[in-house]
Amino acid sequence: MTENWHDPYAELAQLRDFGSFSVTSSSVDHGQPIPAVHRSPGQGxxxxxxxxxxxxxxxxxxxxxxxxxxxxxxxxxxFWHWAVFNIPANVTELPENAGxxxxxxxxxxxVMLRNELGERAYTGAEPPAGTGTHRYxxxxxxxxxxxxxxxxxxxxAILGFNLHFHTLARAILVPTATAEDWQ
Structure with missing residues (x-):
């Protein structure tokens, strides 16, 4: 929610120094609303x-x-929307709908783990009405x-725990969504 804009990855960085690299997307933009196709079916x-x-x-x-x-x-x-690991080091791109x-x-x-809906898949954004801007x-x-x-x-979360001890660097892209974006 907008009044609670903490960065969970910044908090982890206080425990261990991680490097960074770049991630880009032809589908979503950092700090911008997520396009309709990447929303959940409940949001059209x-x-x-x-x-x-x-x-x-x-x-x-x-x-x-x-x-x-x-x-x-x-x-x-x-809420975990997607979790994939053991992507080979020679892979530097995932196409749309890889999830x-x-x-x-x-x-x-x-390997893809179950998301919060219990599916081994990507689940799109669906912030509940009245909960402000969500960051993904x-x-x-x-x-x-x-x-x-x-x-x-x-x-x-277990993947995240293991990644804490095995991550060399992170690349972070944060698109946003509100329920009101889609009404």
Whole structure:
């Protein structure tokens, strides 16, 4: 919510110094409202994950993870929209709809965890009316191991915990949404 604009990744950086690199998207823009196609069906969208490209990551990167998290959801734990890990180090782009249910559009070896709706898929933005502007932290993590050993039934929070110890650098893109954007 707008009055609570903390940055959860800045808070983590106080515990450990992470490097950074760049992420861009032809689908969403930093600080701008998320286009309709990337919204949830409840907001008239299709829950199509955004296109992402990244560059400038550390040379010692062995794999990547991509997550999308809304810290402004009206919960004490936020809302995980997407969590993918073990993306091979030679992959520097995910096309639109890479987060399709079941992961058929992900690169070989990548693993997608269940989102907050219990689906192995990307789920689009759907901020409830009256909860202000929500930020969707879309983060590419450069990872120091080829593969994280995380059970398929783990939560995105477990992935986040493991990433804290294996992330070399992060690239962060934060599009926004309010319920009023789509009325």
């Amino acid at each position: 969208g299709s829950s199509i994950s955004p296109q992402l490209s990244w560059a400038g990551f550390p040379a010692e990167t062995k794999s990547f993870a991509v997550t999308q998290f809304d810290p402004d959801a009206p919960t004490t734990s936020g 399709v249910l079941g992961g058929a559009n992900l690169p070989a070896g990548a 932290f879309t983060v590419v993590h450069a990872v120091d191991v080829d593969a994280l050993d995380i059970p398929l039934d783990a939560s995105p």
